[in-house]
Amino acid sequence: MTEQQIVLTLATKIMGWKRYGETDFWYGDNGNLFDSSLWNPLQNIADAWMIMEKIKDTDIGDDFDDIMDHFNLTQITPEKIGRTVYCLTQR
Numbered sequence: 001m002t003e004q005q006i007v008l009t010l011a012t013k014i015m016g017w018k019r020y021g022e023t024d025f026w027y028g029d030n031g032n033l034f035d036s037s038l039w040n041p042l043q044n045i046a047d048a049w050m051i052m053e054k055i056k057d058t059d060i061g062d063d064f065d066d067i068m069d070h071f072n073l074t075q076i077t078p079e080k081i082g083r084t085v086y087c088l089t090q091r
Helices: 003-014 045-055 059-068 078-089
Strands: 025-027 031-033
Touching: 003 045, 003 078, 045 059, 045 078, 059 078
Parallel strands: none
Antiparallel strands: 025 031
């Protein structure tokens, strides 16, 4: 799975965003458009944290908490957060 495919899956399955036509823009529940190239939860901790906020009260969030218990804080990176949540969406 490429980084772009993982980011696409996280945007659609976790964040609930949709592509705006054939453009590179996303839109969500609020209807605001934003450039998809500006959002990468595998490289940006703020974007990864958006995923964490979205899943915190879901079954995926419970599974994520169980997995993250095996890491210490110095090991947590945006990429680990993003890839772990991506794997949980594939169950």
